[in-house]
Amino acid sequence: MTEIDGMPAPADDDVVIRVKGMKKSYTILDPNQKKSRLGFVKRIQYPVFDNIDLEVRRGDIVGILGRNGCGKSTFLKMISGIIEPDEGTIEVKGKVASILELSMGFHNDMSGRDNIILRSELYGIPRDKIMEHLERAIEYSDLGVFIDNPVRTYSSGMRSRLAFSVMINVDADIFLVDEALSTGDMAFAQKASEHLKSLVRTGKTVLFTSHSMNTIKRTCNRAVWISDRTIKMDGPADEIVDEYSRSINESFEETLHLANDGSSSAQYRLATFYRDGIGVEKDPAEMRRWLEQAALRDHPMALNDLANIVMSEGKEEEALVLFQRAAEAGNFEARRKYASLQSDVLEDIKGLRELMKGFCDSGYPYDYYNYGNLMYRSAITTGDYKEALEYLEKAAEIGWSDADVLIAQMYRDANGVERDLEKCIRHLKRAAENGHNKAMYMLGDLYMDGKFMKKDPEEAFKWYMMSALVGNSRSQYQVASMLDSGIGTEKDVEQAKKWFGIYSNSILNDSRKSAMETLKARKGDFDVSNYLLKAMSRTYQPQSMTRLATKYEQGKGFKKSLKGAFDLQSKAALAGGGPRVRLADMIVEHSETKENTQESFDLIRSAVEYGDASAMYRMALFYKDGIFVEPNVDEYRRYMRMAAECGNRDAKTRVTEWDIRAERRRKRTDHGNDSEDDKDSGKDSDLNDPVQ
Amino acid sequence: MMNLFARMAQSMRDVHENRGILLALIRRNTAGRYKSTYVGFIWHMLFPLLTIAVLTITFTYIRPRPLEDFWIYLAAGMFPVTFISNSLRGNAITRGAQYITKMKFPREIVVIASVLTDFLGVIFAYMFIIMIIMLSGQYVNWIGFIILPIELLLMLLFSIGCSMAISTVTVFVKDVGYFMNVFMRLVIWITPTFFLASEAQGLLGTIVWWNPFTYYVETFHDLLYYGIFPHVEYLAMSLILTTSALIIGAWVFFHYEKKLPEVL
Numbered sequence: 001m002t003e004i005d006g007m008p009a010p011a012d013d014d015v016v017i018r019v020k021g022m023k024k025s026y027t028i029l030d031p032n033q034k035k036s037r038l039g040f041v042k043r044i045q046y047p048v049f050d051n052i053d054l055e056v057r058r059g060d061i062v063g064i065l066g067r068n069g070c071g072k073s074t075f076l077k078m079i080s081g082i083i084e085p086d087e088g089t090i091e092v093k094g095k096v097a098s099i100l101e102l103s104m105g106f107h108n109d110m111s112g113r114d115n116i117i118l119r120s121e122l123y124g125i126p127r128d129k130i131m132e133h134l135e136r137a138i139e140y141s142d143l144g145v146f147i148d149n150p151v152r153t154y155s156s157g158m159r160s161r162l163a164f165s166v167m168i169n170v171d172a173d174i175f176l177v178d179e180a181l182s183t184g185d186m187a188f189a190q191k192a193s194e195h196l197k198s199l200v201r202t203g204k205t206v207l208f209t210s211h212s213m214n215t216i217k218r219t220c221n222r223a224v225w226i227s228d229r230t231i232k233m234d235g236p237a238d239e240i241v242d243e244y245s246r247s248i249n250e251s252f253e254e255t256l257h258l259a260n261d262g263s264s265s266a267q268y269r270l271a272t273f274y275r276d277g278i279g280v281e282k283d284p285a286e287m288r289r290w291l292e293q294a295a296l297r298d299h300p301m302a303l304n305d306l307a308n309i310v311m312s313e314g315k316e317e318e319a320l321v322l323f324q325r326a327a328e329a330g331n332f333e334a335r336r337k338y339a340s341l342q343s344d345v346l347e348d349i350k351g352l353r354e355l356m357k358g359f360c361d362s363g364y365p366y367d368y369y370n371y372g373n374l375m376y377r378s379a380i381t382t383g384d385y386k387e388a389l390e391y392l393e394k395a396a397e398i399g400w401s402d403a404d405v406l407i408a409q410m411y412r413d414a415n416g417v418e419r420d421l422e423k424c425i426r427h428l429k430r431a432a433e434n435g436h437n438k439a440m441y442m443l444g445d446l447y448m449d450g451k452f453m454k455k456d457p458e459e460a461f462k463w464y465m466m467s468a469l470v471g472n473s474r475s476q477y478q479v480a481s482m483l484d485s486g487i488g489t490e491k492d493v494e495q496a497k498k499w500f501g502i503y504s505n506s507i508l509n510d511s512r513k514s515a516m517e518t519l520k521a522r523k524g525d526f527d528v529s530n531y532l533l534k535a536m537s538r539t540y541q542p543q544s545m546t547r548l549a550t551k552y553e554q555g556k557g558f559k560k561s562l563k564g565a566f567d568l569q570s571k572a573a574l575a576g577g578g579p580r581v582r583l584a585d586m587i588v589e590h591s592e593t594k595e596n597t598q599e600s601f602d603l604i605r606s607a608v609e610y611g612d613a614s615a616m617y618r619m620a621l622f623y624k625d626g627i628f629v630e631p632n633v634d635e636y637r638r639y640m641r642m643a644a645e646c647g648n649r650d651a652k653t654r655v656t657e658w659d660i661r662a663e664r665r666r667k668r669t670d671h672g673n674d675s676e677d678d679k680d681s682g683k684d685s686d687l688n689d690p691v692q
Numbered sequence: 693m694m695n696l697f698a699r700m701a702q703s704m705r706d707v708h709e710n711r712g713i714l715l716a717l718i719r720r721n722t723a724g725r726y727k728s729t730y731v732g733f734i735w736h737m738l739f740p741l742l743t744i745a746v747l748t749i750t751f752t753y754i755r756p757r758p759l760e761d762f763w764i765y766l767a768a769g770m771f772p773v774t775f776i777s778n779s780l781r782g783n784a785i786t787r788g789a790q791y792i793t794k795m796k797f798p799r800e801i802v803v804i805a806s807v808l809t810d811f812l813g814v815i816f817a818y819m820f821i822i823m824i825i826m827l828s829g830q831y832v833n834w835i836g837f838i839i840l841p842i843e844l845l846l847m848l849l850f851s852i853g854c855s856m857a858i859s860t861v862t863v864f865v866k867d868v869g870y871f872m873n874v875f876m877r878l879v880i881w882i883t884p885t886f887f888l889a890s891e892a893q894g895l896l897g898t899i900v901w902w903n904p905f906t907y908y909v910e911t912f913h914d915l916l917y918y919g920i921f922p923h924v925e926y927l928a929m930s931l932i933l934t935t936s937a938l939i940i941g942a943w944v945f946f947h948y949e950k951k952l953p954e955v956l
Contacts, residue, residue, distance in 0.1 A: 122795065
């Protein structure tokens with residue numbers, strides 16, 4: 001337990017703290033005994049530590065982790081000698097400074113300066129030395145002009161800064177710090193953590209507890225996790241912190257504890273435990289209760305989930321309020337749903353859904369996928385999610401990897417389904433084996449960050465490598481850094497350098513070069529043509545569909561096919577404004593009949609409703625030139641301003657021009673200077689502007 | 693028993709070694725207490741002086757006693773009685789809990805610092821009393837004045853012993869602290885401060901001599917009010933009381949001190 005893997009057995013001199021077979025128990029009131037009439041209760045021995053062994057070497061900076069009440073502070077107190085063990089020994093070499101409580105010994109009425117002196121004296125620093133270093137301490141505390149004000153006027157952050165500034169003068173070999181880095185602002189925590197690190201560099205040893213896992217990760221080289229009266233894990237800080245945070249997130253008791261303390265995220269997590277039956281029997285009523293609790297504290301996901309439940313119960317108005325609150329709290333899904341429920345978009349989506357469902361008759365996997373995707377993205381009720389899953393699974397069965405990835409996401413994030421990591425991974429693996437890049441690095445992420453499952457760097461590296469080989473720049477970077485530091489693979493700086501090179505090429509978007517490098521780096525796991533085909537088939541986003549349709553239309557790289565182009569573009573047009581404008585253009589370009597141009601106009605008008613700025617600009621021009629409609633200056637200006645507001649650059653230029661002119665005109669009228677120009681600008685000169 | 697003496701000797705060395713902490717705690721208790729006032733630490737001296745003034749005014753004009761310079765009698769007894777009874781209230785350790793639970797240092801320092809802080813008040817008061825006596829040109833027994841510091845030291849050690857015992861017990865049984873608070877009020881009334889020991893009649897006359905405070909107070913009365921060399925039996929009794937208080941206090945404290953950080 002006490003040995004850190006991979007470290008050479010160090011000389012005994014280096015061990016500055018040696019705890020052997022330490023046992024400790026506290027006397028507590030017997031919880032099973034009823035109080036007697038006089039109030040006497042039998043006392044029992046409650047074990048705090050059971051057989052703890054630990055060795056800390058000089059230069060270690062050790063973070064101590066564990067839930068509240070696990071004995072972290074007691075542990076430090078025992079090492080500092082304040083509390084003695086019942087059994088076993090604690091040997092400590094060198095002078096120990098215990099900074100166990102920041103506010104200890106502060107006198108509220110005394111000034112910051114006096115308190116620094118007082119505290120330094122309490123730490124046993126000789127008076128002359130205190131005075132010698134006083135200015136340095138004051139400077140470190142960063143309290144400036146407040147240093148001579150009474151401490152009672154300080155904020156808690158200022159207090160912790162003051163307290164920590166005392167510490168920089170303490171001379172000891174071993175520093176025990178309890179929760180000192182948890183208070184104060186980020187910058188100060190950083191400064192304090194740097195100070196601890198610098199202590200270690202000069203051969204001191206530091207042990208500290210903190211609730212902030214990031215602090216421990218950033219500061220410590222080693223972490224000790226205390227749980228169940230013993231050292232549960234001991235090793236490199238980041239590994240232990242990851243394990244610990246995973247266990248916290250998964251432990252029902254821990255979450256219940258936090259949830260009862262009022263942590264909304266714990267309450268939400270608890271609700272998901274009840275929903276998915278993690279560590280507890282499934283219980284919809286409890287789930288509902290905790291969701292409501294979390295929703296009370298404006299937890300966005302809880303609000304959203306609760307809204308979904310309320311929605312499925314048919315209470316649309318109540319759901320709308322909840323969706324609105326969730327949307328305000330920053331939940332994107334809720335924003336979308338709220339918008340849909342609010343406006344007529346829902347009707348549009350219904351139409352769209354029917355249309356897309358109709359496409360599914362073709363039996364093509366991408367139709368299933370598109371419909372499933374639409375259902376998933378626009379899902380409001382649980383039924384919608386079910387339908388989405390059904391169609392996505394259909395698509396996935398036929399081998400449409402995007403569907404696999406989407407299903408995996410649903411299972412991973414418990415979106416509309418119960419969380420199921422096995423299923424998630426199964427789908428991801430299938431997609432990855434079909435060459436789906438996103439699936440590969442999602443697998444890598446899953447294995448690497450250890451948030452949902454046990455960390456497995458080897459497995460993660462394998463998937464990152466595959467993804468890197470097929471050209472994903474993010475994975476290339478990941479592979480390079482893993483090779484560089486030897487995580488999940490043999491350390492290989494040369495290989496790492498090569499991958500960093502490939503990565504930088506990739507992000508420079510030097511596509512040809514990176515493709516060449518990628519091809520060079522590949523080991524024949526993937527067939528080139530297969531890869532290209534799969535890559536091309538991933539065109540479900542409107543932009544890519546548009547691009548592909550253009551390629552079909554122009555016959556670039558593909559056999560020229562107007563029909564194919566129109567098919568693709570029509571599907572793309574279902575998804576948004578931009579592609580609709582493009583489709584309208586295509587219709588005008590490739591057709592002679594009047595009906596088709598009318599269709600094109602309708603498309604552009606509908607694109608305007610989707611908020612597409614270029615469509616607005618086009619509408620404005622229609623009204624100006626009298627194409628499809630009667631010329632109408634007011635409509636022209638209205639659309640132009642609308643387009644400008646929505647960010648169309650041409651429209652903006654034009655509107656600004658109008659405004660400048662109007663301004664100039666106003667000024668001239670003010671000066672009573674009736675010039676020739678002015679009369680000219682009386683009529684709308686814009687109508688004569690050439691279309692750009 | 694030998695162990696206890698060794699422990700006490702060790703404790704004295706520890707306290708001496710950590711005198712910086714002791715002084716810091718006393719400074720925190722004294723300077724800190726009056727920090728937000730205008731005159732600050734002077735209050736610590738002003739307080740006894742004003743108390744003496746109040747006593748003088750009360751027993752000269754408001755409720756005069758037919759005794760000459762009765763205020764000296766009162767002041768000489770009042771300050772030691774208040775001091776000893778404070779140390780017996782048993783709150784020294786609970787008040788210093790934050791240090792005992794968070795710092796590794798000789799824990800007796802907390803008790804000693806608490807008693808010494810109060811002791812400073814007695815010293816200031818006596819300084820004023822002696823100054824006034826000398827200024828008013830009253831009779832002074834100079835040999836007696838050599839005894840005074842010794843008796844003060846004995847009283848200090850008695851208080852430290854008492855405080856160590858009572859405040860340790862109070863940590864484990866809070867009720868003791870409350871009981872002592874009430875009990876001390878009674879003890880003050882059965883100590884010769886407002887009455888002369890020789891006036892005590894009947895039951896009071898017996899109880900007064902059962903009260904350990906009486907021996908210290910009467911020594912001070914002898915020295916300051918009567919201006920005579922103190923009764924030797926009072927001195928002997930003070931010495932016995934101090935020794936027993938120290939032994940009992942040290943035994944109780946050192947027996948339970950390791951449990952203190954866990955219980956506090």
